[in-house]
Amino acid sequence: MPRSIERIFIATFLFFLSIIGGTIGYVVIEGYGIVDAAYMAVITFSTVGFTEVNPLSDIGKIFTTGYIVVNLAIFAYSVSVVSSFLFEGELQKIFKNLKSSREVKKLNQHVIVCGFGKNGAQACEELYAENRPFVVVERDPEVIKSFSNERNYMFINGNATMDEVLEEAGIVRASTVITALPNDADNVFITLTARGMNQGIRVIAKASEANSETKLYRAGAEHVVMPDRLGGIHMANLVTKPVVIEFLELLNGVGEEKLMLEEVPYSRMKDEFHDLSLKDLNIRQRTGVTVIAFKDDVQGFIFNPHSDKIVSEGDTMIILGRYDQIHNFLDIYLKH
Template sequence: MTLGALGYVVLEDFTTLDAVYMAVITFATVGYNEVNTLSEAGKVFTIVFIIVNMGIFAYTVSVLSSFLFEGELRKVFKNLKSNRDLSKLTDHVIVCGYGKNGSKACEELLKDNKEFVIVESNEEVIRSLPEDKRYHFVIGNATLDEVLLEAGIENASTVITSLPEDSDNVFITLTARELNPLVKIIAKATEPSSEKKLYRAGASHVVMPDRLGGIHMANLITKPYVIEFLELINGVNDSKLVLEEVNHESLKEDYKNKTLRELDIRNKTGATIIAFKDDQLGFVFNPHSEKLVQDNDVLIVLGKAETIEKFKATFVA
């Protein structure tokens, strides 16, 4: 309308009020008479002005229709809700890259009810996420400081970076370590030479899926029953066995600073203590019944899902 009014002033020498009036009635297509008889140039300008306005109107209607009828409005509200929820998260996990490894990591985190945020640059990947899963997400390049800050890096407990390029994972590791010196960083590496670089950049753990896959396939031949047992405790093949870790600080007050014999976990819940993480000695497998559970110690508990739930209900605060 501003450009239309300006056109009438320039082409027809209308006053400002007359020019604005002409622009408004032309835009509104109400059919009032012209202020003055238009010249040939004025008529051509009016034709173009009407066609442009019709195009703008048609585009506006299509955009509003898509928002109302194609779910765009719901997606906008979903994004706003997700961003509001992100600001409340603490001790969450940031998963950089929703590819083969990232998506599997998210599934496992979801099973354990662990809060996490996905950082993905491909918006179509985010749009394809199931509606029934409580995924938080940030659309953007995870190598940028502002994107990690939006994902809550300052309050996060862990960063999983699983981008296809090792160089991107190194860069994310450097950035995350700078923004949060205490965060745990688990990085994926494809090339063996990238492993040392990731550790130098500040990674806490480096995972090489190809190497692990090769070792697993070889062990299926050389140690098939060991692998079968490991798959059972890792929840592969819909196993009902669950492996859980419990810190001494998580125990109820009545069960702190007690020996394993005094806790009597197996008789009370059916769960088994298969290992013990001692603050001084490290891991102790098949610990003695007189082993004292004290500050900073961790119990590694194995059992069926129902026995682990019973263990948590009985011993965990």
């Protein structure tokens, strides 16, 4: 339960508990009827200062004094809760969370990103750039609050290791889980949980320690990424293969001439282009992009495919080109 809603329930519970306790107290101590006792409890709680129903006994006065002190504390707490809703945007946050929950329920074949740290935030940027639907599960509300959500990311504030939180994120309908929590044990647990709740889901996990990689694969992760290892390899390759790294940076959008890689499944291509050879498709001449590889169900990856290669059922083309060339290819060859 969100902390703000929990505080409202506590304040409401304390209010009714106080009224009931005061009513019982006046019935037992002063012998009032239920209506008179409830009336006395309400005017005492509200501190409006009306006259007592009947003159109080000494014990009744002592009870009322203690009752007023307790109610002042309850009243102060209730005022702080209401003030936070009115002046600190808590009510707006609740409506935003409700709206986000409704939007998440509409998602299908989406990506769940667990953890909005450096790696999780970077993954979200890439998913956003590629227009892939995703939802972020982040445990720390301050992390969510500090993020300038101009892109309208869908956040769920909760612990991703808990089944109910993953259910709220639509784990059953999701296609992929990216678990990028700082603790490897948590990533292993999420992998196990996600695989148990959705057998067909794809799990991509982050690992910080080398011995966690095997555990994550055993838990059911399809891919394990170790950012520290990749960073070290990248720095070494800047020395040993600087031109290769320069080319790879172009693929990552670094540099003046930004290049893109795109995968194109056979099923997304227009029917008129099915079962044709690369020569007949004439992709390079029509769009400027280059088909650098194929992946099929029989041979796996085929790099630098021959022009006689037939694009058939189950194939996936990997193409390379500038942003405008890629989008030109998509407009010409893909279904809309």
